[in-house]
Amino acid sequence: MSFITIKKETIKGSILFLSIILISFFSGKQFLQMHKKDIIIQGPGISSKVKLSVYFPLLKGTPGDTDVYVFKGKEEGGNLLILGGTHPNEPAGFLTAIILIENIHVDKGKVFIIPQANHSGFTHNDPHEGNPQRFPIQTPEGIRWFRYGSRLTNPVHQWPDPVLYVNPSGQKLSGAESRNLNRCYPGKAKGNLTERIAFGITNLIKKEQIDLAIDLHEAAPEYPVINAIVFHENSAELAALVYMELQMEGFEFRLEASPKNLRGLSHREWGDTTKVKAILLESANASHGRLKGKPSVALIIDGKDKNYVKASRIGRLFVPFDEKGIPLKVRVGRHVAAIKAFLSNLQEVELGKGIDITNFPSAREIIEHGTGIYLEPPK
Amino acid sequence: MSEVLIVIFMVFVFALLAMVLKLPIGVxxxxxAVAGAIAGGEGIALRHLVEGSFGYFDTxxxxxxxxxxxxxxxxxGTLDTITAILLKTFYKRKFSLLLTVMVLIMFPGMITGSSTTAVLTTGALVAPVLMKMGLPxxxxxxxxxxxxxxGMIAPPVNILVMIMGGGVDMPYVGLTLPLLIIVIPLAIIISLxxxxxxxxxxxxxxxQLILPKSYTKKYGFALFLPLxxxxxxxxxxxxxxxxxxxLGIPAIFLLGSLVGLFCGRPFNFFKVTQEAAKEAMPILSILVGVGxxxxxxxxxxxxxxxVMSFLSLPPVFLYLGIAMSMPLFGAVSAFGSASILGVPFILALINKNAIITSSALSAIAGLGDLMPPTALAGIFAAQVVKEKNYFKVLRYCLIPALFELSMGIIILLLAPILDKFI
Structure with a gap:
């Protein structure tokens, strides 16, 4: 009798074990897909590509090390840093950075672009969000695919989360925020992986004497700081000039001063700990909101969502949202327009710090024809 | 199939399997979930099933x-010893026994923001005392x-508020007073x-007749070293x-357990871990299934x-929506409720003080830990007292939960007045 019981249990156990092996194998293959890097094609204007670890060697060989694309003009001028992919589930940020990398020529000054600031965050998705792993962009000569990652560093690379996270600026946050790059500034040399990435970026700003740094983001349409230019008080004048220029061009933005009591964010800590003019741009992305309907590639690209239309009608949103949605091309176009406005006004507030860029993508063309027209064909 | 029909279909399949075919809740x-994925045109959606199951990995x-x-x-022997000490101290003091025991239970929750931790640590320590003193x-x-x-909603660590604050850029500052205003009266009323x-x-x-054996004479202070x-x-x-x-909470518990190897009655560590894992398995499978x-x-x-259905309620029913949806969504997890519903509700009440609003909402969201099928606080409390049917426990939690819910709603309504004093 006991022999039969043991045998039954063994059979059950073996079936369970085999099932786990099979599930792990097939799902594991899918998860590992997220570790396949996005192809970013080096445009003709690039002077060099370095790693962030050049600015903080402890990052070398870690999943936090990421590419920095450098564009040097022939003439001396100002220095600009553009950051995309701080939050890999905010595609307009890193897609804008990639479009600039593949197109611009710098004639005066120096431009540094980091398209995937939290490189680790691109290697996984957030549980319970049901997001796609990748989304396609149609270029004139084929489709290119990009990862849609997570807001946070991959727990495989940084784990466990503390009960309470006290960031390098002393702000208390929930434990998971220890993996949010935009809560870890100015970073910590001996901190966790995310704090070390933040430390590397802050070091870059200091060593390269960056004059203007722009962190590209997206926010859920129900979030109050949306379609916004968030500025540190040291760049208030510049932000105001940019705001007026964008308004004249027909782009509605909000001007938001960086709150002094909200610590660890790029626009606050960059401005406080370095001499840089710190800016953060937000566009409205329905695909990472809490009210979103079915998550899909279409939601990321077309930005249409009936839940958000309803939420807009009942006054729950901070941005207009109708049946046309807010497509990725519009969100990228807004970022491009804002960056261009910052460049054209930098010289006004910082004499001798002008940056001249040719072949700068047109925001209007992106909005009209899509982001693909400024992307190299797939290789 | 529309999203509404898919939700109904998933609930129907769950009820059929759990109640008619009597399969375990987790299974x-x-x-x-598989049925819902197929009905939604996603196939078996293996990646999503595995990804979802990892949502509660840390928990x-x-x-x-x-x-x-x-x-x-x-x-x-630590448990018996502590029971003996508490009994000797409080056997003729009803009021102070109840309040002391309540504070003891709350303490681990206050420093970790987790009700499970509180229930399974000091909750387990004081349960024998309460039962020996006559509480069923x-x-x-x-x-x-x-x-x-x-304990989970009391300061200094309230993860629910931190999650909601993260969603609206509200720093975790100035919350001690509003949280104490909510928690202190509730702790007194509920324990009594x-x-x-x-x-x-x-x-x-x-x-003396009900006093368990104390091991302090044999092992001394070492007995308390794991704690x-x-x-x-x-x-x-x-x-x-x-x-x-x-180290993270799991490593802390494991270290405490390993210290126990040298501090009291001898035991087989591997056997103990096996028994504990076996005991935890049903709730772990529920968490994987819920994920x-x-x-x-x-x-x-x-x-x-x-989420939209609750947010679309007319303004007069907004508080009703909050009172119903946040504890209900806690069936998924109280933290999930704070993130998915708490943030939109704070924004819906944006004309009020966000510190007071989030404190009150955290009290309401915390009740999610009583909501089946996860009902972490209820299930583990039942396990601590060796009660197999945790619904019997939830029945006695109903009125105290209503106290807490009412307190949360009252604080929300009084937020403009409280704002002047806080």
Whole structure:
């Protein structure tokens, strides 16, 4: 009798074990897909590509090390840093950075672009969000695919989360925020992986004497700081000039001063700990909101969502949202327009710090024809 | 199939499997998630099922390690010894017994922000005392469960507020007073409501009869070292004391358990871990199943539909929506409720003080830990007192939960007045 019981249990156990092996194998293959890097094609204007670890060697060989694309003009001028992919589930940020990398020529000054600031965050998705792993962009000569990652560093690379996270600026946050790059500034040399990435970026700003740094983001349409230019008080004048220029061009933005009591964010800590003019741009992305309907590639690209239309009608949103949605091309176009406005006004507030860029993508063309027209064909 | 129909279909499949075919809850949830994915045109959606199941990975590790720790306290004799000490101190003081025990239960929740941790540590320590003093076991479990939830929302660490604050850029500052205004009256009212009628004042002779064996003479202070280790390390985590290692709660419990090997009655560590894991398995499978269920619900658009349904309630029903949806969504997890519903509700009440609003909402969201099928506080409290049917425990939690819910709603309504004093 006991022999039969043991045998039954063994059979059950073996079936369970085999099932786990099979599930792990097939799902594991899918998860590992997220570790396949996005192809970013080096445009003709690039002077060099370095790693962030050049600015903080402890990052070398870690999943936090990421590419920095450098564009040097022939003439001396100002220095600009553009950051995309701080939050890999905010595609307009890193897609804008990639479009600039593949197109611009710098004639005066120096431009540094980091398209995937939290490189680790691109290697996984957030549980319970049901997001796609990748989304396609149609270029004139084929489709290119990009990862849609997570807001946070991959727990495989940084784990466990503390009960309470006290960031390098002393702000208390929930434990998971220890993996949010935009809560870890100015970073910590001996901190966790995310704090070390933040430390590397802050070091870059200091060593390269960056004059203007722009962190590209997206926010859920129900979030109050949306379609916004968030500025540190040291760049208030510049932000105001940019705001007026964008308004004249027909782009509605909000001007938001960086709150002094909200610590660890790029626009606050960059401005406080370095001499840089710190800016953060937000566009409205329905695909990472809490009210979103079915998550899909279409939601990321077309930005249409009936839940958000309803939420807009009942006054729950901070941005207009109708049946046309807010497509990725519009969100990228807004970022491009804002960056261009910052460049054209930098010289006004910082004499001798002008940056001249040719072949700068047109925001209007992106909005009209899509982001693909400024992307190299797939290789 | 529309998202509404998919949600209904998933609930139907779950009910069929769990109630008619009597499959375990976790398995029923997993299969209803698969059914939902197929109905939503996503196929089996293997990646999503696995991804969803990992949503509670950290919680699962906390539960397993806490269960091991609790069992170590039992086998080393620490539990009996502490029961004896508390009985000797409080056998003729009903009021102070109830309040002291409530504070003791709340303490681990206050420093970790987790009701499970509170229920499985000090909750397990004080349960025998309450039962020996006359409180029926299901009421004892209800007392512990409510203590755990109050500990979770009490300062200094309230993860629910932190999650909501993160969504609206509100720093975790200035919350101690509003949280204490909510928690202190509730702690007094709830402990008296559940315990005052049943706890008996006894004389010295009666106390001697029910007194368990104390091991302090044999093992001395060493007996308390596992507890001491865990509390010191947890305090280090929550207060962020420099040079204190940040180990995470599971590692802290495991370290405490290993310390137990040298501090009391001898025991077989591997046997203890096996027994603890076996005991935890049903709730762990529920968490895995719920993780899959919520991922597929999100994937098929059901979560968005639910959130929008509550947010679309007319303004006069908004508070009703909050009172219903936040504890209900806690069936997924109280933290999930704070993130998915708490943030939109704070924004819907944006004309009020966000510190007061988020404090009140955290009290309401915390009740999610009583909501089946996860009902972490209720299930573990039942396990602590060896009650198999945790619904009996939830029955005694109903009125205290209504107290807490009412307090949350009153604070929300009075927010403009409180704003002037805080």
């Amino acid at each position: 029923s949830l997993a299969f209803s 699962i590790l906390i539960i397993v390690s806490a269960m091991i720790f609790m069992r170590v306290l039992l086998v080393t 076991k299901v009421k004892t479990a209800a007392f512990i469960a409510m203590g755990g939830i109050l 409501w559940i315990g005052y009628r049943d706890i008996k004042i006894i004389d010295y002779t009666q106390m 001491f280790t865990v509390f010191i390390l947890m305090l280090g985590e929550s207060l962020s004391i420099p040079l204190m290692p940040k 899959m269920f919520i991922q597929i619900m999100t994937l098929t658009g059901g979560r968005g539909w639910l």
